[in-house]
Amino acid sequence: MNETRAETGVWIGIATISMSFAALTSALVVRQGSASDWQHFQLPPILYVNTLVLLLSSCTLELSRRRVAAGVPDVVLPPQGLHWFQITLALGLLFVVGQLLAWRNLAAQGLFLATNPSSSFFYVFTALHGLHLLGGVAGLTYVLHRLTRTARPGARSALGAASLYWHFMGVLWLYLLSILVIRI
Amino acid sequence: MPDIAAPAAVHRHAPPQGLLRRHVFSLDHKVIGKQYLDLALVAVCTGMVLSWLMRLHLGFPTVPIPGLDKLSPNGAAGGVITPEYYLSLMTMHGTIMVFFVLTTAPFAGFGNYFLPIQVGAEDMAFPRINMTSFWVTLVAFLVLIASFFIHDGPALSGWTAYAPLSAVGKDAGPGQGLGQTLWAISIALFCVAQLLGSLNFITTTLDLRTRGMSLARMPFSTWAWFITAVIGLIAFAVLMPACILLLLDRVAGTSFFIPAGLVISDRLQPHSGGSPLLWQHLFWFFGHPEVYIAILPGFGIISHILPVFTRKPLLGPRVMIGCLIAIAFLSYTVWGHHMFLSGMNPFSATLFSVPTLIITIPATIVTLLWIGTIYGARLRFTTPALFCLGFVSVFVSGGISGFFLAQPSIDTYLHGTYFVVGHFHFVMGVAAMFGIFAGTYFWFPKMFGRMMNETLGKWHFWLTFIGVYCVFMPMHYLGLAGNVRRYSAFTDDYMKPLIPLHRFITIAALFTGAAQLIFLYNLIRSRLRGPKAPDNPWEATTLEWSTASPPPFDNFGGRPPTVSHGPNEYGVPGAAGDYVMQASR
Numbered sequence: 001m002n003e004t005r006a007e008t009g010v011w012i013g014i015a016t017i018s019m020s021f022a023a024l025t026s027a028l029v030v031r032q033g034s035a036s037d038w039q040h041f042q043l044p045p046i047l048y049v050n051t052l053v054l055l056l057s058s059c060t061l062e063l064s065r066r067r068v069a070a071g072v073p074d075v076v077l078p079p080q081g082l083h084w085f086q087i088t089l090a091l092g093l094l095f096v097v098g099q100l101l102a103w104r105n106l107a108a109q110g111l112f113l114a115t116n117p118s119s120s121f122f123y124v125f126t127a128l129h130g131l132h133l134l135g136g137v138a139g140l141t142y143v144l145h146r147l148t149r150t151a152r153p154g155a156r157s158a159l160g161a162a163s164l165y166w167h168f169m170g171v172l173w174l175y176l177l178s179i180l181v182i183r184i
Numbered sequence: 185m186p187d188i189a190a191p192a193a194v195h196r197h198a199p200p201q202g203l204l205r206r207h208v209f210s211l212d213h214k215v216i217g218k219q220y221l222d223l224a225l226v227a228v229c230t231g232m233v234l235s236w237l238m239r240l241h242l243g244f245p246t247v248p249i250p251g252l253d254k255l256s257p258n259g260a261a262g263g264v265i266t267p268e269y270y271l272s273l274m275t276m277h278g279t280i281m282v283f284f285v286l287t288t289a290p291f292a293g294f295g296n297y298f299l300p301i302q303v304g305a306e307d308m309a310f311p312r313i314n315m316t317s318f319w320v321t322l323v324a325f326l327v328l329i330a331s332f333f334i335h336d337g338p339a340l341s342g343w344t345a346y347a348p349l350s351a352v353g354k355d356a357g358p359g360q361g362l363g364q365t366l367w368a369i370s371i372a373l374f375c376v377a378q379l380l381g382s383l384n385f386i387t388t389t390l391d392l393r394t395r396g397m398s399l400a401r402m403p404f405s406t407w408a409w410f411i412t413a414v415i416g417l418i419a420f421a422v423l424m425p426a427c428i429l430l431l432l433d434r435v436a437g438t439s440f441f442i443p444a445g446l447v448i449s450d451r452l453q454p455h456s457g458g459s460p461l462l463w464q465h466l467f468w469f470f471g472h473p474e475v476y477i478a479i480l481p482g483f484g485i486i487s488h489i490l491p492v493f494t495r496k497p498l499l500g501p502r503v504m505i506g507c508l509i510a511i512a513f514l515s516y517t518v519w520g521h522h523m524f525l526s527g528m529n530p531f532s533a534t535l536f537s538v539p540t541l542i543i544t545i546p547a548t549i550v551t552l553l554w555i556g557t558i559y560g561a562r563l564r565f566t567t568p569a570l571f572c573l574g575f576v577s578v579f580v581s582g583g584i585s586g587f588f589l590a591q592p593s594i595d596t597y598l599h600g601t602y603f604v605v606g607h608f609h610f611v612m613g614v615a616a617m618f619g620i621f622a623g624t625y626f627w628f629p630k631m632f633g634r635m636m637n638e639t640l641g642k643w644h645f646w647l648t649f650i651g652v653y654c655v656f657m658p659m660h661y662l663g664l665a666g667n668v669r670r671y672s673a674f675t676d677d678y679m680k681p682l683i684p685l686h687r688f689i690t691i692a693a694l695f696t697g698a699a700q701l702i703f704l705y706n707l708i709r710s711r712l713r714g715p716k717a718p719d720n721p722w723e724a725t726t727l728e729w730s731t732a733s734p735p736p737f738d739n740f741g742g743r744p745p746t747v748s749h750g751p752n753e754y755g756v757p758g759a760a761g762d763y764v765m766q767a768s769r
Contacts, residue, residue, distance in 0.1 A: 005309040005391040012383050012417065019421035023469070027429065027462055031440060035457030114437035117457060124432070128425070 006161035014168050017132060021172065024128070025179060028121045032183060039116040043180060044105035050098035051177060057091035058170045060084045061140075061163050068147070068159060085144055088166070092137045099130050118184045125176050133169050140166065197306065199737035209319075211311035212737060216318050217297030218631065223322060224289035224620075227280050230329070232697050234277040241265045243683075243690030245673035258358065259337050270672030271340035272359045276328070278343030279367065282474065283374050284325050286616045290481035291416070292321070292381050294623050295409040297631065299385060301728040302406045304394025304745045304767070306738045309387035317380040324373035331359070331366040339364040342670070344471065345371075347441030347463035348453075351433040355449040368431045375424035378416050385413035394727075394767075396747030401766065403726045403751040404498065407505050408484020411512045415473045415480070418516070423470035426463065433458070464526050468519035475612050476515045479579075482619025483508060483550060486572050488751075489626050490554060492724045493569035494561035495762055497752040499553045507546035507553075514543040524592045525599050533592040540590040544583070551580060566722070567641030571622035574649045575615055581653075582610025585660060600670075603663025606656045614652045621648075621703070628707075629721050633733045634714030640706040644699060651696025658685050725765050726751050 032038045067081030103123070106112075111119040143162045146155040200206055210216060240249055241264075248263030259269025300308055308314045331338040340359040341350040345367065354361035389402070389410040402410075429440040433455070441463045442455035491498045498504060520528065520536030554576050563569060585607040588594050598604060621644075628636045667674070667682050674683060720729040727747070731740050745767035753764040 005387050008387045008391050009310060009383055012386050016379055016383075016417045016421040019418050020425050023422040023466060024425050027425070027440065027466065030459055030462045030465070031457075034459035034462065035444065037439075037444070037457035113432070114439075117439060120432070120438045120440065124428070128428075 004157070006158050007164060010161045010164045010168075013165065017168075017172065021125075021128075021176065024121075024124065028179070028183060031117050031121070037117065039118050040184060041106075041109065041111060041116075041118060043184060044102040046098055046102050046105065047177060047180075050095050050102070051173065053091050053098060054095045054170050054173055057088045057095065058167050060091060061088040061166055064088060065159060065163055068156065082144075082148070085140070085147075089137060089140055089144070092133065092140070092166075096130055096133060096137075099126050102126065122180060122184060125180065129169070129173055129176055132172070136162070136166050136169050197738040197742070209315060211307070211315050213296050213300050213308045213311070213314060214631075214735065214739075216314055217293050217295070219318050220288050220293035220296060220321070223318075223325060224285050224293055227284035227288065227325060231277050231280040231285060232700070234273045234280070236694060236697055237265065238270060238273050238277065239690040239693045241270060241672060242674075243687040245675050255332065256337055258335075265672065267672040268340055268358050269337060271342070271357075271670070272338040272363070274670065275340050275342050275359070275367070276332070276338050279328060279371070280325075281613065282343055282478065283371065284321075284328075286478035286612065287378065287416075287474070288321065289620045290485065290616060290623065291409065291412050291477060292317070292378070294405075294485065294620075294627065295385060295412075295481065296381075298627065298728055299406055299409050300388055300392065301731065301735060301739050302403050302726055303389060303392060304397050304727050304740070304747065305388060305392035306740075306744070308384045309392055310384050313380050314384050317377045317384070320373055320377035320380070324370045324377060327366050327373065328370040331363040334362050334366075336361050337363055339367040344467055345430065345463075346467075347430065347433070347460045348443065348446055348458070349448075351430055351441045351458075351463070352446070352448055352453050352455075353434055355451050355453070365431070365434055368427050368434065372424055372427040372431070375420040375427065378420045379424070382413040382417040382420070385409055386417065389413075394744045394747060396767070400502075401747055401750045403484075404487035404501070404504060405481070405484040408480050408487070408508060411508050412477050412480045412484075415512050415515060416477050419470040419473040419477065422466060426466035426470070429466075430463065461523075461526060461528060464523050465519070468522045469516070471522065472519040473512075473515045475608075476511060478612050478616045479619075480508060480511070482575060482616045485619045485623045485626075486554060486575050488726070489568050489622055490557050490572050491752060491754045492626075492722050493564045493566060493572070494557055494754070495564070496557055496561050496755045499556040501750075501752050504550060504553055507550045510546040511543060511550075514539055514546070518543060521590060521595070524595045530592075537590055537592055541587070544587060544590070547583060551576060551583070566625070567636070567638055567645055568622045568626035568722075570642065570645040570649075571618050571625060574645060575618040575622060577649075578610050578618060578652065579615040581657070582607055582612075582615060586611060598663055600668050601663035602659040602667045602669050605669050606659030606663060609656045609659070610652075614656065621645075624707075626722065627728075628710065629717030630728055630733050630735070632711050632714075633717050634710050635717050635721065636710040636714060637706050640702055644702045644706065647699035647702070648696060651692055651699055654692035655689055655696055658689055661685070723761055723763055725749070725753055725763050727766055730765055730767055 064081045064084035067084065103126070106119065106122065113120055113123045139162045143155065143158045146158060199212070207215065237249060237252065246264065249260065249265070250263055252260040252263045252265070256269055259266055259272060265273070296308070296314065300306070336358040338359050339345070340357050341364065345364070349356040349360065350364055352360070389406065432438040433440050433442055437454070439455040439458040441460055442453060442458040443460060444456035446453040446455065487498055487504055517539040518536055520532055521540045524533050585603065589598060589604065589607060625636055625641055662682055662685060665682060667679050674680060674686065717733045719731065719733050727745055728735070730745060747767045749764050749766050751766055755762050756764050
């Protein structure tokens with residue numbers, strides 16, 4: 001009974017994060033329509049590379065999770081699962097670095113946070129998503145720590161919950177990217 | 185005898201030994217609940233003193249208040265409150281009361297303490313997140329209070345922080361510099377804390393219910409906290425990004441809420457194109473559900489307590505829960521009724537008016553269910569029962585004026601007047617406070633193992649009950665007479681004839697506030713010297729009453745209860761006593 005609580009918690013977190021970004025999306029739509037000062041600009045192409053990196057990280061996390069599930073229960077994480085897990089974390093951090101490069105690209109075009117509402121929303125969306133993603137990296141690191149040190153089933157359900165959150169980060173990014181493509 | 189009835193072996197969890205872990209950075213939901221309640225007590229005293237200062241100034245605008253110039257040399261030079269400082273006091277009163285009292289006490293405080301026990305759990309689902317939630321709330325409170333001690337004083341744009349004045353910075357007034365920034369940081373932190381809290385409430389209710397505790401057998405208070413958590417999860421998730429955008433407008437030069445060509449204090453503001461209405465939409469999308477975050481736990485507490493003292497099952501238990509869910513759902517469709525005068529499309533006023541009138545239907549049904557429960561009962565007139573009756577009274581008094589305000593044509597006249605002040609103080613302020621008082625007198629024996637003094641409790645009830653009617657009922661007349669709200673004094677215009685009524689309200693407010701000293705004295709004295717409380721002093725059915733007073737660290741001494749009855753079995757013929765406990769021990 002108790003082992004589902006981490007996953008329930010993540011689902012509730014997903015609901016609330018979705019609500020936050022829904023509010024921001026409505027703010028974007030209202031703000032764009034409220035005045036004629038909205039400037040369209042070219043999205044940095046590296047965003048598409050970042051998207052692939054993030055989707056790839058979801059795949060590697062699933063590979064790792066399957067290894068763990070296939071492994072004998074009550075033993076610590078098998079080494080192969082561990083590798084995929086570490087690759088996931090590296091890809092996650094690579095995504096964040098890629099987003100920072102996208103920011104530098106924008107800055108090079110003279111687009112800063114306060115330049116225009118369009119650039120404001122770009123920075124707000126990417127920054128908030130990035131922060132949530134870093135939270136996911138922290139969560140996965142914690143799960144990794146537990147998996148390699150304890151064999152309690154709690155660690156496995158925590159892995160399930162953390163993976164759910166990680167996949168949601170990918171879905172959320174796809175949503176945000178499509179908003180940015182359509183509106184900016 | 186084989187251990188069939190209690191297959192779970194006694195698996196007692198001992199409390200931690202360290203002083204800090206036990207009392208300060210505790211993971212125990214009961215300690216955290218008490219910490220929230222203590223914080224709310226400090227906050228409510230602060231908020232009440234602020235209201236006294238405002239009332240003194242409104243009743244006696246030229247009389248200096250001794251010592252006030254020490255707190256704010258600029259805002260109250262010579263002890264007389266300036267109009268700007270009056271707005272600061274009003275802003276802080278509203279912010280402290282709505283966030284740090286009406287959200288913190290009935291939801292986070294009592295909910296933390298009793299939700300896990302009522303569902304038969306050892307603790308919340310995520311104790312560490314729970315502890316974080318409290319400490320972030322405390323930091324948010326300290327950040328807000330800090331603005332009293334900065335040079336320009338606290339924010340002055342109201343608890344609603346309407347843009348663009350809240351977004352442009354210092355030009356908009358003395359408190360609109362650092363004070364307003366601290367306000368936005370404080371509220372953003374508060375949102376984080378409440379989201380973490382709601383996460384715990386929902387997960388605990390869904391996943392940690394003990395054996396036999398089906399949803400239908402959950403006590404009404406648990407239902408109310410659960411539904412409130414769902415509302416909070418959505419509402420605070422909107423207010424937080426709104427606060428972030430507001431902060432960016434203030435410190436990073438963005439233009440989310442600040443329109444072009446805005447001149448404030450003779451200075452053209454360097455922003456363009458933002459939408460002040462956007463802030464109002466985001467704020468009230470949170471703000472109206474927030475009203476229900478404040479009052480729904482009160483609904484739950486009253487529905488939980490009334491049957492105990494009427495010795496009858498609550499009328500229509502399923503209808504009650506259905507109404508709570510309907511109110512929660514509808515609370516998200518009515519936010520525009522705060523904005524009839526905002527300049528939004530007049531057609532949308534009708535759109536928001538209709539659900540506002542519809543939401544009165546479940547609210548009325550709930551009230552009728554309470555009255556039906558009381559009808560024909562042989563009431564046990566204890567203090568918690570009196571506060572339940574008082575709750576119903578002030579909720580009806582405040583709710584009825586809502587019918588008028590829900591209609592845009594009437595609201596156009598009344599919206600900017602004291603009519604609204606009287607309305608919302610009754611329906612969400614005083615009603616929620618009565619819920620808190622009822623909960624305190626009812627659960628105190630469980631929380632501290634001692635009974636509160638009944639005589640003092642009854643004095644407290646009657647003085648408060650009469651007092652709040654004297655304070656808030658005349659405000660409706662003031663509003664009808666056209667007395668605008670948010671003004672600091674009415675000395676030289678058409679409102680002058682209304683000053684005697686303002687003086688009456690001021691005296692009543694001081695009197696009602698002083699009556700709360702009886703409550704404080706009762707709290708402290710009973711905590712130290714009250715007679716020892718039995719496990720179930722009120723003969724109630726729910727799980728918190730089947731464990732010790734106060735409950736052990738793991739709530740049930742290592743034996744999770746098995747529930748076999750609903751929470752509503754009072755007046756049962758043939759039962760020992762006249763009630764059946766949810767779990768027999």
